[in-house]
Amino acid sequence: MIRFLALLALSLSGLVGASAQGLKLPSDLVTASLVAEPAAIRPGEPFTVGIRMVMRPNWHVYWRNPGDSGLPPEVGWSLPAGFAAGALDWPAPHRIPVAHLMNFGYEGETVLLAQVTPPEALAPGKPVTLKAHLSYLVCERECVPGTADLRLALPVAQAGTSTGTNPQTRALFAQARAALPVPSPWPVRTIAAKDRLTLTMEAPSLAPDSVSRVAFFPYAETAIENAAAQDLRIDSAGLRLALVRGNPDDAAPATLPGVLTFDETTPEGPIRRAYAVGEAPAIAAPATDALAAPPIPQEEDGLTLWSAVGLAFLGGLVLNLMPCVFPVLSIKILSLVRHSGEPPARVRLHGVAYTAGVLAAFLGLAGLLIGLKGAGAGIGWGFQLQSPVVVAALAYLLFGMGLSLSGVVHLGGGIAGLGDGLTRRAGLQGSFFTGVLATVVATPCTAPFMGSAVGFALTQAPAVGLAVFASLGFGLALPFLVLTAWPAALRALPRPGAWMDVLKGVLAFPIYATAAWLIWVLAQQVGPSGLLAALFGLVLVGFAAWVWERGHGARPAWSWIARGTALATLAGLALLTLNLSHDRAGAVARADGTEAFTQARLDALLAEGRPVFVNMTAAWCISCQVNERTALGTQAVRDALSARGVVYLKGDWTNQNPEITAFLARHGRSGVPLYLLYASKTAPVVLPQILTAGTVLDALAILPALPRSAALAPQER
Known part of the structure; x- marks a missing residue:
């Protein structure tokens, strides 16, 4: 919620700035183009393209993890039949402070690279046209959303002929590749404490006086406090960087995937180093060889x-x-x-x-x-x-409605x-x-x-x-x-x-049930003190209703006193409610065989070739709760998941979670529930939003069963 309010404040300040300086159009702030590395393409031979973005001075766009605010650029491809585009390669970002926030992104110019694979059967001579829809957020003190429809026509060369690189873009692609992070040549470990994480890079060859401007950029949006200082220590054993954890109550991570950058002074001059540490950085694998979906109903994508x-x-x-x-x-x-x-x-x-x-x-x-x-x-x-x-x-509104229906x-x-x-x-x-x-x-x-x-x-x-x-x-x-x-x-x-009157009284009880459910949702969002305050708020609603009713039909003096007391009680209730966000709930240990979702954990499991079931849910999503009790929580489904070695990741969107929001957006969703079954590194199977146990079992049927010893849960071994 802090990030949301900060964004809102920045946007409002941007409106003031825009009114004072004139309207800023996205096309004035970012010049975007689609460029290709080869001068021509050959059938079946992958080639590299780039989304080039040139920003106006002092304006910036965002990295894949934007930091405390912002959104990363998104690219939607529209390619000829048989062509496939891979995941974007993200250059190493820079830390960009804005007020009290810390953003991760790019200033000046950046190029996002992607590999495109053409089909084997491609007629030479006739050019092919690649199209991409780019959406982005460009910010200074204010933020301006923008889009660009990019297109590029490329000739097709004869198979076996040399195409060469395009001399006009050769230097551009060389610089773009030089900005990409590479695997670290030295071992990197993560040491976790209660509220801190320490990255250690065993690099004895690094001279302490030759290293400066060290920064770490995690792939997970909530892994660290982005604006907190990153304390550096370099000695003969290597480099140590102390970071402040974003969620100290969560389980300590074994690794911290991300990008570590620093400037190194060399005889040839200063060089910026960028190393990918932790697990594989891929956000998504190319969807060129997706498994066929099982015979279960799925909602249609590619909508008009x-x-x-x-x-x-x-x-x-x-x-x-x-x-x-x-x-x-x-x-x-x-x-x-x-x-x-x-x-x-x-x-x-x-x-x-x-x-x-x-x-x-x-x-x-x-x-x-x-x-x-x-x-x-x-x-x-x-x-x-x-x-x-x-x-x-x-909850208070519905509880008050219930009291009215009950005749209180x-x-x-x-x-x-x-x-x-x-x-x-x-x-x-x-x-x-x-x-x-x-x-x-x-x-x-x-x-x-x-x-x-x-x-x-x-x-x-x-x-x-x-x-x-x-x-x-x-x-x-x-x-x-x-x-x-x-x-x-x-x-x-x-x-x-x-x-x-009888039916009116009966209808009060579904309203009470809905209010009780909302209090349960609140219990997932606030700590014990906040929950106690919310329950006391129900008492205040009841008291205000009782006092108000006592003044109904009474003498004018008593009527004014009663109604004044009721209104004062409701004012106190408002103050109590506005302070609920100050006591947020901590992480809850999971005892249901699921793991907490993070993009890094999903990437690591897919890199290992493990099947994964992802459940995006929220306490306030009634459909989610029904699905978990009638389908996902059944013994048959649990046994099927265990028998096939499926790792169950659960993403809880009850409170704002930018990482889950971004994951939903990448799959064309803007809310929960979302159920995905990854059978391999390729595109997942999307299950319907209303589940039955049979639907889930049919989806799991595409996976082979493991031997009994391999399928046992850790607690059974």
Whole structure:
């Protein structure tokens, strides 16, 4: 959350700077081009291309781990049939301080290299065109998001002929390769303490007075405190660099993958050294030989606008059946029974108002999300629930609604802006607010079809993204809209009567259950003191409701005192809630056979050829919790994972985690759940967002079973 707020502050300061200095366009700040090393290509022979970015003075773009803020450049390839592009090679970065933050990136000019492999069958003579869509964030004090559509036409030479390098780019590629980190020629070890990590490089040949500007850049975004000083000591045994750990409560890492750089003075002059240490640095392997997916349903990638809009609409329809939304929708249907005697035209207006509330909330959340991502924030769908303040406030709101449904307090026009008082009002504003509330409580739920659609929306232009989110909202609103517009359905509803008070009381309990679940989510985000404060907050909500009700119908003096006390209690509740983020929960030891996800751990396992199952989840994601209990937590699935030697990595996105956010984005997702099965170093199999045990077992069937002795868990051996 600190990184998110810092980015927001930098973006707001950027708006002020932009207004004072004039609007800065991305094309004015970064000149991007696609360049190739050879003058021509030959069939079946890999060649190197580069994404060249030239920045305006004092502006910078980011490394693969951007540091405390920012986003790394992303490249989407559009290649002719049969061509395949490998992972990007990242030059060694520099430390770039911005205010109290430390970023990792490039100033001046940088070239990101990638290897492209053409097919064996390639007709000579006719040029081929390579296309790449580059998205980036360029920053000084303010940040400006930019994109560039790059293209390059290359001739095809006859097989067996010499193509040679392009003389115009020869020096450029030589410099780009010289900037890449190379494996360390000396042993490097990691020594972990409670709050510090020490890198030791056994390099006795390094003269202490010849080394300067030593810096370490981890691949994992949360491995170290980026802005903290990196204390250096060099003696006859080698180099030692002390680092401050980013998450001291996490298990100490055995290795610390990253890039170590320093300047060395040599007889030929100063040279910048860059060494890759720890595990293999690859982010992703080329997807040229992916395994065929097993016969299980998978959501479609490579979406178009219309297919994304269709998937979003279907996802919105299914959201109505999710446990987040159904209690709120039930309350609104109950209000329709109360107003069934109104003219049909008036009832239809309730449906339109509800739909307007849903669309306004979806477009508001989507606009905020798109804007913050454009400013460099590493967030995704459901980002607001990563804040303990938002989770607690939503729990208090629903708890207050439950008290109203139970008859503890009757909310009227005097405080019409509070929760249930608006959702049950006769006016159209009640229907509008119900739509807003339904949207807010729907964000913890991810319905089928939603993941691909939302991921697509957040990688497109803002207008396209808003269109997808509007379709999602319309799908959520449609059942209620149809109910209000269909007179026959309204006539089928029972007449108002005493039974409504009974049903109203019954509907309070799903609301209480949702509030209890939100408090459980909060328990994953804050420590014991924060959880105690949140529970005391529920007491304050109940007290405020009781005092308010005591003043209802009383003498004016007592009524003012009671309501003043209630409002003062709610003000105290607000102060208590705003301080919840100060007591964040520490890491929890895992006893379920899973490992905590990090990109470095995944890379290391894939480099060893190990099969890996990745589960991206969050405590506030109801779909995730249901999947873990009904599918992933079953004994059959656990046995199948063990029998095939699959390493189970779990990424917890309950709190903001930039590394998980970046991983989701690389797989076209902007929220959880996400389930991936890596059978080899190639592209993973993507499982559906709603799982069954059979679905997971079918996916695991592509892996061979290990011998019994090899499949035993460590605790069984």
